[in-house]
Amino acid sequence: VYATGLAFIRVGKVRELLLCCGLTLILGLAFLYLKFGLEWMDDIRKHTFFADPAFKYTGPDAAGAHLFYFFYFIGTALHGVHMLVGVALVAIIMWRAWRGAFTALDHSAVEITGVYWSFVDMIWMVLYPLIYLIGRT
Amino acid sequence: MPPGFLRLALAWIALMLLWGLEFGITFIDMPPSVRPVILVVAAVMVGIIGVFFMHVGQGPTVVRGFAVVAIFWMMILIGLGSLDPLTRLQYFTQIDHPG
Numbered sequence: 001v002y003a004t005g006l007a008f009i010r011v012g013k014v015r016e017l018l019l020c021c022g023l024t025l026i027l028g029l030a031f032l033y034l035k036f037g038l039e040w041m042d043d044i045r046k047h048t049f050f051a052d053p054a055f056k057y058t059g060p061d062a063a064g065a066h067l068f069y070f071f072y073f074i075g076t077a078l079h080g081v082h083m084l085v086g087v088a089l090v091a092i093i094m095w096r097a098w099r100g101a102f103t104a105l106d107h108s109a110v111e112i113t114g115v116y117w118s119f120v121d122m123i124w125m126v127l128y129p130l131i132y133l134i135g136r137t
Numbered sequence: 138m139p140p141g142f143l144r145l146a147l148a149w150i151a152l153m154l155l156w157g158l159e160f161g162i163t164f165i166d167m168p169p170s171v172r173p174v175i176l177v178v179a180a181v182m183v184g185i186i187g188v189f190f191m192h193v194g195q196g197p198t199v200v201r202g203f204a205v206v207a208i209f210w211m212m213i214l215i216g217l218g219s220l221d222p223l224t225r226l227q228y229f230t231q232i233d234h235p236g
Contacts, residue, residue, distance in 0.1 A: 004145060016139070125179050134176075
């Protein structure tokens with residue numbers, strides 16, 4: 001969605017950029033809520049947080065489960081931090097676009113934020129199969 | 138629609154199809170040593186984002202080089218970091234506190 005906004009500002013369409021940024025923010029915040037507001041809370045309630053003294057799994061091989069959940073929580077937390085930064089950057093772009101700071105010829109900040117936002121996407125493309133898919137097979 | 142929108146839309150459709158493939162593969166019963174093949178699909182998705190959304194291919198050679206190296210290192214860090222928990226056969230764990 002943000003990339004579409006970027007394509008719009010390249011031809012000077014600020015209003016469309018604002019719409020794309022707004023949609024990007026909504027989707028980004030929805031992701032953060034689903035991940036941390038719902039999924040993390042559910043995991044923590046089920047005692048899978050790696051630092052939980054009442055960790056769900058016990059027994060001789062529990063260390064493997066502990067290692068996986070350590071990776072899961074640290075990996076998703078780091079991705080979440082990057083997402084928060086991205087959401088803040090998109091919000092700043094939106095505010096500056098609203099004030100008329102960008103034109104078809106002058107919109108470097110929109111381009112750079114787009115590169116960052118895509119990079120955060122990339123991280124999720126790698127994290128998602130590692131956390132959710134490989135263990136399913 | 139702005140110029141280049143079709144290219145973006147096609148890239149997005151390709152990403153969705155690859156995600157479907159990635160998800161579909163998980164229904165095949167695979168030994169642990171073959172499981173990382175899913176990451177090949179992930180690597181293609183990363184490549185699509187780099188080329189179509191980040192326009193890495195349009196930058197100078199140095200920028201392209203740094204981009205490829207950064208992605209390479211990211212995959213090594215995340216891949217090696219998760220190698221142990223993902224290659225074990227099964228966790229015979231006992232649940233003391235069922236959620």
